[in-house]
Amino acid sequence: MNTKPITFPNQRKHNAVLRFLHLFVISYVYLFIFTSQFSPLAGIHKSGVLWLCKNVFQQTQVEYITMTGSGDTTLDYWVVLVNIGLAVVAALVILLADKKQRTFKDLHWFTIVVARYYVAMIMLSYGFAKLHDGQFPPNSIGRLEEKVGDMSPMGMVWAMMGASTGYTFVSGLLEVIGGLLLLFRRTKTFGALFSMTVMINVALLNFFYDVPVKIFSSHIVLSCLFIVSGDAMALYRFFILHQPSQLRFQKRTFDKKWKSITVIAFKWLVIAFFILSSSSALFYTPPAAPMEGAYIVDKFIINNQEISCNDSIGWKKILITSPSRTKVILNNDSTKTFQSVLDTENKTLMLRKIDHQDLYAYLHYNSQKDSIIFTGNKGRDSVKIKTIRKKKEDYLLNKRSFHWINEYPFNR
Template sequence: MQTTHAPSALAWPWWRKWLFCFSCLYLLLFMSPWTWLSSMPGFATLAGLYDDAESWLVHQGNAHLFHVKDVLVPLNGSGDTSYGYAQLCFYALAAMVGATLWVLLDRRRRNYALAYYWLLVLVRYFVALSALSYGILKLFALQMIFPPLSALATPLGDLLPMRLSWYFIGYSQPYQMFSGAVEVLAGVLLLWRRTSTLGAVVAASVFLNVMMMNLCYDIPVKLFSMHLFAFSLFLLVGDAERLLNFFVFDRPTQPNWTPPPLPRRWRIAQLTLKTIFIILFALLPFYQFYQQKATMAGGPSEGRLTTGVFEVEKFDANLPDSLRWKDVIFETSPTGSILTTDTLLRQRYRRGYFAYTLDSAQHTIAFKKMASDSLPAFTLRYAQPDTNHVVLRGKIRNDSVFVALRRQKRHFQLAERQFHWLSEANR
């Protein structure tokens, strides 16, 4: 009779040890689990010190080894900045050096089966956190927005691929909510060991689609989405033989190896930590997004001008023709855009985008490049005789300006909610 050994008793070859050590160090550096609680008192300081030390090491590594770019652009709305690439180079180099030293200094250890198990647990929760974060946001249709009036008035050829894909998903709330529900399902399944394999399969499918969209539509979250897909596959590596036996070779499978049960006090601690994780990263965000959705749906219209597309009937100003206004759009939120090349406004897709603050007592409207700006780009007095007319007057660049606006009866077919069971022809 053949004797079988538990995985914890088998000796690993040196290359498998090295791969584990490299994966462990790289994954820990990328996930930075010690910064997950940075919003809690006491952890913010430690997280800040860690971020400062990492930033210094990344810049030093880039200056002497990586040379991604002379001046690194920090992470912002895009995760694919030059700093992001230099950071990954640093992670890879640190993991390679660390793994080599680890294996050399720990040659007598037979394997890392127990450490591998707990690394899988950590990766499971990281992927679950990411899936829940994105999924709950989509579940309330808050990640991708329905195309606003400014986008509808922009020629299709002027849109960048990312914006086109964003509006494609945002156009249909049911589709976006369906996508979010699948991501939430993946996150929930990953929270329990018995359903973790199914959760990893669902997560790999979801993040493969996300990764391909980011790569094919030039969406600047390529690195992160590629990592989420790779992490999902990492969760399935240990199950590869079992999955192949079941789905391909039609053979019986054995249950996964698990470490011996924890003492009772540790099981209580484990259950407590899992409960805290679910409350902080699933239930609380769900409630917050629900509140946000309710606020957006029933928000007051005070502090906003009448929504619509306004043509410029009269524009008196000592400005070059290229800076003159052709039309003005006021959105349902206190934002809008102007068909002008004036760089006082945020230029995107040949339109100048702005946020505005209305002072109904003084009858002034302050135009800002970004809603977060403390000072406006310019402030004008406004009058609204009726819902179809707006008059603006004041100074822009110290030049007197008078603008008369009249609402256009613009009709955008894309803004209609169209669905036809019966379609007699392509439209």
């Protein structure tokens, strides 16, 4: 007697669509991981996509811009489109070649393992970078002197994060916790939900403050969704239907003890590599600028003649932001940026125009009580500049500390 269940045409079509979508998602996950900005194959893949854009899609304006700092270039969006196309092709090929109509559950669970290790690496990398002035260092003198209205939206985010070491540290700590939870099977679902919550906030900042990491951060959120997909029904029953539910947990078993030891050892080597490579940011200390500060000009004398504050050739502020960068703000509020050489032993400051060897100014500086006096030459002219130094700790943004009690909001 034949007991094989009867399948109707509509049911077969429905099953085929579900299997196709399943294979498409799995294929796209691998394509994203192996072609993202942290993959050694990213450059090769981008070059291939660029060739397709120019020779197949006739998109001659698309360029491969290296060292741009942006992950949202035109070519990056083309990479997403090409990856979607490749995932469709891969899913169709596997679907047509598979005569047994398998469900690919094992492949799905293995892909989840790959995805959670990848997301864990990203979370640890970004998290550790926030724990010690890596991604968001304290605001520089140049940033503190910048008007809020003149900041870019992205600059506003960096200024906000740089203004609070505590908030930045906690943000990084949450990302590290999410990454660590993803590394273990017992905590993977909680880790994915935890990481997704953290990364949704990051993605929203990227979108609404025009930070060019929109594509990547969105994919990390989607990767977290993929990781919890295997437990979707259990989560739905528990959170929505309020029914007893249990997450899947497959205990790893081996027929030989040495296989178990090898897998466990390899796992901990990978975890150690992730932590050590990511935590290197904890030991990075940005170079200090000995004379860092904003020097507010009180008197500007050129060729023994004092220049009024209304004369555009006069200087309004000197901003020493690093040992090799100095900015000068003129009386008309225009800004000039110079390459600088600061010699603290001889107390001299040399200024050269960017990408020029010609000396713009050679100044000696001397401290007198609360003022700093610069004397020397600017081109062929002799100058004497009396300034008052303003350090980082003198700015209200840095002076205002945490208060448990606020009778009135301190909002200036």
